Amino acid sequence: MGSLEETETxxxxxxSFLLARASALSVAAANAALAPHGLRARSYSVLTIVVEGLNPSQKDLAEFLRLDPSQVVAIVDELEGRGLVExxxxxxxxxxxxxxxxxxxTELQADAASAVSEAERSTHGLLSPKERRQVAELLRRLAFPGDRSA
Structure with a gap:
């Protein structure tokens, strides 16, 4: 028997499994790219939303990112301790x-965004730019079912 990855099951x-596996692969690549910046995918996500000028509360962040509020408190505490947010x-x-x-x-987020973009291009390199846009559109529709602009 070959590896499980080569076996049809x-x-x-x-x-749901495919989305979870693709997400795990993407998050692992993002975390590796973010490590030199002292960030992980979740802290990068919080920092990116904050830098976009949306003025979120911790509750807003928890709801949008689908995280437990205590997780967001810990992430914000860590970012605040590093002098990245207030x-x-x-x-x-x-x-x-x-x-x-x-x-x-703001400066760290810009540097980290470049690293994440490179990791994403590498991770999703099997897809053409058009296919990546299509996947993103389909995922937006699943992630934000009430958003009619998606």
Missing amino acids: ALSEDI RTPDPADRRAKIITPTPDG
């Missing part, structure tokens, strides 16, 4: 804090 047609009062809700980038956070 019922999972070869299981969309918690500032939310003018709309004095009990909440919004997460904003520091200049160092």
Whole structure:
């Protein structure tokens, strides 16, 4: 028998399994590319959203990234400890804090984004640019089912 990767199984047609496996491969490549920057895929995701100027709260980040709020608190704590983000009062809700980038956070995110883009090109290199756009569109439709613009 050859390796499992070369064997057709019922999972070869299981969309959820294929999505999970493709995600695991992508995340592993992203984490390897982000390691020199002291980031991992989750912390990079938080930093990227914050740098985009969306002024998210920790609750917003947890909901968007589908993470437990305690995970987001730990990620923000780590980023804040490194001087990459700050918690500032939310003018709309004095009990909440919004997460904003520091200049160092903005600079690191830009450097890390280049590394992630290269890892993505390598990981998804079997797909043509058109196929990558198609996959991204299909995944957006699955990830954001209520978004009619997708």
